[in-house]
Structure formats: structure tokens, C-alpha cells
Amino acid sequence: MTNDIDIKENELRDRYPEVLEILLRDHTTQQNIFWATDNYSELGNEYEFGSPILPELITGKNGNVIMPRVQKDKVLQQSRSRDMAEVFTPSWICNAQNNLIDIAWFGCENVFNSEITTKDGTHLWIVNPEKITFPEGKTWKHYVHEKRMEITCGEAPYITSRYDTTTGEFIPIESRIGLLDRKLRVANENTFTSTEWLEAAQDSYRNIYAYEWQGDSLLLAREAMLYTFIENYEQKFGKQPLLKSIQYIAYLISWNVWQMDGLKGVIPNSCGVKQSSQLDIFGGQDLKNCEGCQKDKIEKHNGTYCLIKDWSNKDLQTGKKGRKIRFIDLIKK
Numbered sequence: 001m002t003n004d005i006d007i008k009e010n011e012l013r014d015r016y017p018e019v020l021e022i023l024l025r026d027h028t029t030q031q032n033i034f035w036a037t038d039n040y041s042e043l044g045n046e047y048e049f050g051s052p053i054l055p056e057l058i059t060g061k062n063g064n065v066i067m068p069r070v071q072k073d074k075v076l077q078q079s080r081s082r083d084m085a086e087v088f089t090p091s092w093i094c095n096a097q098n099n100l101i102d103i104a105w106f107g108c109e110n111v112f113n114s115e116i117t118t119k120d121g122t123h124l125w126i127v128n129p130e131k132i133t134f135p136e137g138k139t140w141k142h143y144v145h146e147k148r149m150e151i152t153c154g155e156a157p158y159i160t161s162r163y164d165t166t167t168g169e170f171i172p173i174e175s176r177i178g179l180l181d182r183k184l185r186v187a188n189e190n191t192f193t194s195t196e197w198l199e200a201a202q203d204s205y206r207n208i209y210a211y212e213w214q215g216d217s218l219l220l221a222r223e224a225m226l227y228t229f230i231e232n233y234e235q236k237f238g239k240q241p242l243l244k245s246i247q248y249i250a251y252l253i254s255w256n257v258w259q260m261d262g263l264k265g266v267i268p269n270s271c272g273v274k275q276s277s278q279l280d281i282f283g284g285q286d287l288k289n290c291e292g293c294q295k296d297k298i299e300k301h302n303g304t305y306c307l308i309k310d311w312s313n314k315d316l317q318t319g320k321k322g323r324k325i326r327f328i329d330l331i332k333k
Contacts, residue, residue: 005163005170006071007223010063013055016243020055022250023222026259028267028307033215033259036268040065040216050269053215066216068155070168088165092123094158095177102182105146107135112182127175131189140190144203148179152262153210156221160228173235180208180225184232194237198245201229205252206311211260211327213268222253252311255322260306264292265328270303298328 292301
């Protein structure tokens with residue numbers, strides 16, 4: 001693998017057939033994720049806010065269209081911060097907050113690393129080089145199966161820290177601090193065969209969730225999670241995982257990291273004035289505004305509610321792992 005923080009869509013498509021197509025899929029709409037930003041509209045109609053992100057729009061001669069925020073033009077960074085409140089978090093802050101989660105789970109501090117501040121005010125962390133030990137009654141498998149989620153994830157720095165999203169600095173596997181990085185470290189330390197490791201890795205991905213509004217950031221998050229899988233496998237076994245394993249991880253990611261308006265639980269901008277199922281007194285169909293938007297009630301939106309999968313339960317129709325549920329059904333009171 002390369003230390004380049006910008007995952008090239010041309011390379012991704014050439015090296016791993018069908019994987020880019022999987023990463024672009026939206027399972028709620030059964031279409032592709034869409035741009036959900038006007039930042040690319042100058043490139044043509046296919047790059048407008050509501051247009052789907054198609055492979056041909058970001059590969060070939062268009063292979064450099066999508067890039068991490070740190071590599072974007074400074075003016076564009078500022079406009080995204082102003083218009084979409086896009087503010088990326090330094091890795092040391094992600095680490096500190098992820099450490100708080102582990103302090104609560106393990107019952108002690110400095111499990112994966114120790115935070116330090118140098119004399120000049122620089123924030124760093126020192127990795128614990130010892131094998132992670134677990135408290136009484138808990139095992140590494142319990143940790144892998146713990147559900148974690150990053151809201152409004154951007155490029156998902158809390159999930160995988162392949163690079164610092166504010167500086168662009170590439171971070172080696174052994175120094176990464178993301179929620180997924182920690183699960184994979186535990187898997188690396190406690191498995192010995194590729195079969196065991198793949199099972200633990202797949203369980204890790206099934207239990208990591210995130211959502212994001214903007215399609216480009218969502219794809220970057222999905223790509224980073226995919227390459228985290230490939231990089232960890234390569235480091236442990238000295239070779240690339242099989243294509244079918246990469247494709248399956250991409251499939252898990254495409255379900256667990258989805259496009260959503262986090263305030264409404266729906267596909268971005270899918271609410272609006274729509275025809276009522278009831279007829280008016282003249283026999284025509286009445287038009288209704290979105291009650292959820294008008295009254296700020298998350299369960300009353302007329303947009304398309306996002307679906308995710310509960311991988312711990314089987315789908316009643318297919319009998320396969322992964323029961324489809326609406327995200328808002330997890331948070332409704």
C-alpha cells in the first residue's frame with residue numbers, strides 16, 4: 001500500500017474490480033450516493049447537488065475530482081466550513097475523546113496510549129506497546145462486538161486515523177487511534193490465521209457505524225475504512241487480502257456508513273411539499289408540507305427515512321445476517 005493520504009479512485013477501480021461501485025451504493029434508495037453539495041457544479045450538470053456520484057465522474061480524466069479536505073483549495077475549505085459547518089478535528093482530540101470511551105469500558109486509563117503535551121504545547125500520544133489486557137468478565141471478542149458510531153463523520157477521523165485530517169500527516173498503523181483502529185489492533189493481537197483474523201475484522205466492521213451529509217466526504221470516509229482493512233491485513237500477513245474479502249468489507253461499509261441528514265433521519269433534502277393520500281372536496285389530491293420540518297418532529301418527516309442493518313439479527317425475509325431497520329427507530333422515544 002501507499003502512504004499517500006489521497007486514495008486514488010483510478011487505482012481503486014483498477015486494482016479492486018467492483019469495489020468502487022459498492023462504495024458508491026446507497027442501500028436506502030437503491031441508487032448511488034449523491035453529491036449533496038454545489039462545490040462541484042461548475043464541472044457540469046452531472047456534478048450538481050442532487051446528481052448521483054457515478055464512477056465515470058470521479059475516474060479516468062476525472063480521477064482527481066474528489067480529494068481530502070486538507071488538499072482542497074483554502075477558499076473552498078472556508079466556504080464548506082461556512083455553509084455546512086464542516087470543521088475537521090485534529091487527531092489528538094479524536095484520540096482524547098476515544099480514550100474516554102475506553103476508560104469507561106476498561107475501567108482504567110492509558111489502555112491503548114498515553115496522552116502528552118510537550119513544552120511547546122504540542123499534543124501527542126505514546127502508544128502502549130504491550131498486548132492489550134482486558135478486565136475481568138470481558139474479552140477481546142466483547143470489545144470487537146461493542147457498537148460504536150461517529151455522527152456527521154466527515155472523513156471519519158474518529159473511526160480510522162489513516163491521516164490527520166487537519167494536517168494531512170499520514171499515521172502508521174501502530175500509532176492509529178480510531179475506534180475501528182482499536183478493534184483491529186485487538187484482532188491483530190489475538191488471532192493467528194487469516195480465517196480467524198477475517199472473522200474478527202468483519203465483526204469489527206459490522207459494529208462500527210457513521211453517517212454524513214455530503215457525498216464526497218462520505219466516499220472519502222468509506223475509502224479510508226476500506227484501505228484500513230487492506231493495510232492491516234497486509235501488515236499482519238505480508239500479502240493482499242483476496243478480492244472477495246475486500247468486496248465484502250466494502251459491502252459492510254456501504255451499509256454501516258450512510259448518507260443522511262442527521263437532524264431528520266432522512267436522505268438529505270428529501271422532505272418537501274408532497275401529495276396527500278387523501279382527496280380534497282373536489283376530488284383532487286391535496287398538497288401537504290412536511291409536518292416533521294414544520295413542527296421539528298423527527299418521526300413526522302415525509303422524506304425518505306434511512307435504512308441501516310442490525311447485523312446481530314437475521315433478516316426475516318432472506319434469513320441472512322443483517323436485519324433492515326430505520327435509523328430513527330433506534331432513537332425515537
